[in-house]
Amino acid sequence: MNILHIDSLTKSYGDKIILSDIFLSCGIGQIKGLIGRNGSGKSTLLKIVFGTESANTKFIRVGEKIVRNVTDGRGLINYLPQDHFLPNNVKIKTIINLFLDKENREVLFANEHLKPLLNKKNQELSGGERRIIEILLIIHSNAQFVLLDEPFNGVSPIIRDYIIEYIKKRKSSKGFIITDHDFENVIGLADKIIFLDNGYLRELKDKKELVELGYIKKTTYNTGNRCASP
Numbered sequence: 479m480n481i482l483h484i485d486s487l488t489k490s491y492g493d494k495i496i497l498s499d500i501f502l503s504c505g506i507g508q509i510k511g512l513i514g515r516n517g518s519g520k521s522t523l524l525k526i527v528f529g530t531e532s533a534n535t536k537f538i539r540v541g542e543k544i545v546r547n548v549t550d551g552r553g554l555i556n557y558l559p560q561d562h563f564l565p566n567n568v569k570i571k572t573i574i575n576l577f578l579d580k581e582n583r584e585v586l587f588a589n590e591h592l593k594p595l596l597n598k599k600n601q602e603l604s605g606g607e608r609r610i611i612e613i614l615l616i617i618h619s620n621a622q623f624v625l626l627d628e629p630f631n632g633v634s635p636i637i638r639d640y641i642i643e644y645i646k647k648r649k650s651s652k653g654f655i656i657t658d659h660d661f662e663n664v665i666g667l668a669d670k671i672i673f674l675d676n677g678y679l680r681e682l683k684d685k686k687e688l689v690e691l692g693y694i695k696k697t698t699y700n701t702g703n704r705c706a707s708p
């Protein structure tokens with residue numbers, strides 16, 4: 479079984495160190511929830527792993543294959559960016575045809591949430607409608623590992639819950655690293671929580687540590703009991 483290994487990853491912008499000697503791994507069937515305050519470097523980390531951002535140092539490997547850039551990672555790592563990425567002036571069904579292989583296209587064409595949108599163009603959709611298409615495209619790509627940067631941003635609770643269930647169903651065939659400020663959903667979904675702070679990444683043993691680390695207040699933790707322990 480392939481494992482995504484990230485090792486010795488460092489990044490600074492000028493004198494500011496963003497990521498210090500990051501080590502992280504993710505296996506097929508695992509969901510790692512990446513949590514950290516605004517500006518802690520979560521997006522930077524995911525972009526470096528995908529290959530669209532440079533690092534000072536990095537060693538990334540999927541199984542035996544060393545991934546130095548986006549091309550090396552094709553079919554292995556895919557990334558849902560925070561910002562919308564679908565092209566305008568192209569019908570959604572054409573985009574699906576361009577992005578996915580036949581088997582996965584058929585799944586999306588039959589999807590109840592996507593059916594009403596297939597003949598529309600990207601610019602005719604709401605932000606939430608774009609987001610669900612983007613998420614499903616990335617999840618259905620042939621990549622073994624999927625990095626999701628704020629997937630729940632701008633989606634309604636029903637669609638958010640749908641996405642959560644959808645990720646759980648696809649989990650057996652892929653590995654996920656997911657970050658979102660909707661931390662309860664990340665905690666509920668993830669097998670392991672990893673916390674990025676001051677450039678260092680650590681794995682949490684219990685969600686209670688988020689209070690000790692100052693990410694959430696004790697009162698938020700006490701009222702947020704709908705999430706499962708990581």
Ligand SMILES: Nc1ncnc2c1ncn2[C@@H]1O[C@H](COP(=O)(O)OP(=O)(O)OP(=O)(O)O)[C@@H](O)[C@H]1O
Pocket residue numbers: 491496514515516517518519520521522523
């Ligand atoms: N191109 C850049 N040049 C200089 N600094 C940058 C650049 N991109 C990001 N940064 C800085 O790097 C830090 C980490 O940014 P990043 O977007 O990775 O954080 P984040 O944890 O994803 O934040 P958020 O949760 O707010 O999305 C921030 O301080 C940001 O200002």
